[in-house]
Amino acid sequence: MDGGGGRPQTSRGWGAARRSAGRARGGRTTMRDRPGSGRMALALAVLAALAPRAAAAQSPCEALAGATIPAGEIGLPSGGVTVTAARRIAAGPSPIAGNADLPARCEVLGRVEPRQPASPPIVFQVNLPEEWNGRAVQYGGGGFNGVLITGLAQLRENPPQAPHPLSRGFATFGTDSGHQNVPGVEIQAFALDDEALENFTHAAYPKVRDAAAAVMRRVAGRAPARVYYYGSSEGGREGLLVAQRYPERYDGVVSSVPVINWVGLQGFGTRGGQMQREGAWLSPDAVRRLHDATLAACDALDGLADGVVSNQPACRAAFSPRSLLCAGGATEGCLGEASVRFLETHRAPYEYGMALANGLAAYPGAPIGGEAQPDGMNAWTTGPEAPRFPLPSPAVQSRQWYYGNGAIRYFLARDASYDPARFAMADFAEGARRLSAVMDATDPDLSAFARRGGRLLLKEHMADYAQSPGAGMAYWEAVRARLGGEAVDGIARFYLHHGANHSGIATDVATGRALPGFVDLLGVLDAWVEGGTPPGPLVQTTADGAASRPLCRYPAYPHFGGGDPARAESFACRAP
The missing domain is CATH 3.40.50.1820 (Alpha/Beta hydrolase fold, catalytic domain)
Known part of the structure; x- marks a missing residue:
């Protein structure tokens, strides 16, 4: 093993060797002509003299x-x-x-x-x-x-x-x-x-x-x-x-x-895509509605209204996505039952029905707050369009669906055509445990x-x-x-x-x-x-x-x- 223990030595760096090579190049190699050697001998002697110069010109890096x-x-x-x-x-x-x-x-x-x-x-x-x-x-x-x-x-x-x-x-x-x-x-x-x-x-x-x-x-x-x-x-x-x-x-x-x-996350993202394919998808407008409602209930719980939910435990007690459920036949400015159920499920642990490496049997749920910020829930969880398979352009799908179902198909199913809508972790128990042990x-x-x-x-x-x-x-x-x-x-x-x-x-x-x-x-x-x-x-x-x-x-x-x-x-x- 190298690089183990004590404090680093003081060093002028590898550049010192390069500078030494430069000084060597500054010296002059002379040649004494012998009578009768002719032009060929002269040329050979010049080439021989130049060879060490070329070698010296290389730094330890370039060599x-x-x-x-x-x-x-x-x-x-x-x-x-x-x-x-x-x-x-x-x-x-x-x-x-x-x-x-x-x-x-x-x-x-x-x-x-x-x-x-x-x-x-x-x-x-x-x-x-x-x-x-x-x-x-x-x-x-x-x-x-x-x-x-x-x-x-x-x-x-x-x-x-x-x-x-x-x-x-x-x-x-x-x-x-x-x-x-x-x-x-x-x-x-x-x-x-x-x-x-x-x-x-x-x-x-x-x-x-x-x-x-x-x-x-x-x-x-x-x-x-x-x-x-x-x-x-x-x-x-x-x-x-x-x-x-x-x-x-x-x-x-x-x-x-x-x-x-890693293995649990891919299953978690795939489950989210499965639910949204079945009518629970949140549009970007719906995500912004959720974001605004969360801030209204929770932003000041950390002492300052600044667009950040810092006291998440207090927020979970103060706000539920079910408060956004459409009622009385309304369809605008609210969320449908499938979407509310998805949010409740997505914020809860994803249970595998088996144990992965080190005894883990569930993946933690999603956080709360910051849903509509750049690179937030729109990008990772819901996407510009509802999840589909076969995949359209990744630009119109959520990243968790795009990454998750690709991981399921190539890492676990080892089959590019496998439909992730069918996925359940327990169906791949042996392969999931084997992958989890190394990943x-x-x-x-x-x-x-x-x-x-x-x-x-x-x-x-x-x-x-x-x-x-x-x-x-x-x-x-x-x-x-x-x-x-x-x-x-x-x-x-x-x-x-x-x-x-x-x-x-x-x-x-x-x-x-x-x-x-x-x-x-x-x-x-x-x-x-x-x-x-x-x-x-x-x-x-x-x-x-x-x-x-x-x-x-x-x-x-x-x-x-x-x-x-x-x-x-x-x-x-x-x-x-």
Whole structure:
């Protein structure tokens, strides 16, 4: 294993080797002509003299292009590693829109070759700054992956104006998780290949971590002393999974809105689509009606009417969707019985009729509040049109239906033509348990991660309709029950971002005003791992830094106590 223990060494970075090569190129090689050698001998001598200059011109970065790394340096069974490109990138604007300038760096593209020749490779990218601090950040993916995560984007929670991890001296790297999306092919179809499925579920992430460390050894002369995993959504699942399954490889994890109970979520989303196909579908107008009624009953329960339902337990007691039921023959400005029943069911746990990995037999229900905000219930639960199958354009379907029924067909049924209207989890009990065992990040035993000295930051968004924040709460309680509250407090923190959608954006729908949602979680994690001091209260800001609000630890929410609502000091974290 590499990159295990102590504090990072002080280093001038791999750029020092490049500068040394540049000095070598400055010397002059001379040649003494021998009598009678002629023009041919002269030409050969010149070429021979130029050859070492060409070799010296390559930096340790550029010399890596075309290299191979043996499979023995990858901790899991795999093929070897092929470096497909390696080049020095000068300091300058980021190729990702909206990011600040990036420093000079070595950019390496490579592939971890598959064990089976017909299976796809795992594509990855490593970015190593010339002035390297000895630490590395592995970026998580999203959705069903299939797109190379370059490590050049800003971290999701980072304030836009904050320095990129590369500018702070971190190496970054990411992967496509072992398959590439193909135009015209459903994004879940890769799961029919067993090795691609294995890589996506869990294996690609430690393989790429080991490949990245091997690249860094060859360019900088040493492996990273610290490796962090930073992911949201699918990437959040990956982060929790590596802490659970591969704790010896990681020093810290940021896991935001993780799809912890992946198999359960796909069944939950499919059930929602089934009910809406049977007459319960809510139009965008109906979703806005629900949103407005929820705010009218609940917005001020946290001390401030700002478009955010922060005190969800009190809201559930104060408001029921049944209050919107049409009565007296009315059909406008109200909801039909089927729609009301769907909302009641959707907010309740989805019971499988069996148990998945780690004994889970149900998926938590949907949250309350934020239904009509961008990337809210319209996008994830109901969609522009009622669910259908065969699928029309995904643009007119809810994402939970589009993602969920594709997952059911390709991951469980292993049949693209399977009609998800027929789905019941118990009908696929054996396959669901087998998939859950490798895919779901629900193992509460973090004792090996704790023994390594690993640290975890977990975050849920309380208006997230892509997946239930209740899944994170249930996992946190399971970890505390397994390890004990004091032990968990020594290695982990769990935060709730109230009012935020899946992407971490909280919006007052009435005014369109963005609420605070940015915080430097990488800096918090690194300070905890390196300095040994647990994080204190955290504060989120708006993109421009003009407003702030506390980011409260579970189960608390920010309660407004008076004063300026744009200042974090005006709120106190209060348990519901």
